[in-house]
Amino acid sequence: MQKNIDLPARYAQPRLLGIDEHSHRKGKKDFLLILTDLDRGIIVDLLLNSKRY
Secondary structure (H helix, E strand, O other): OOOOOOOHHHHHOOOOEEEEEEEEHHHHHHEEEEEEOOOOOOOEEEEEEEEEE
């Protein structure tokens, strides 16, 4: 799958980047950080185990 995704090109394209945080497991302080290309409406990346504070 890594061969199919050209990450440098994918990160170079977004002009407007949306950042959202989603609770992965309620009450456990585990969060997903979601990076979205707002122009194309696609998810650029998901960062797992992003801990708040």
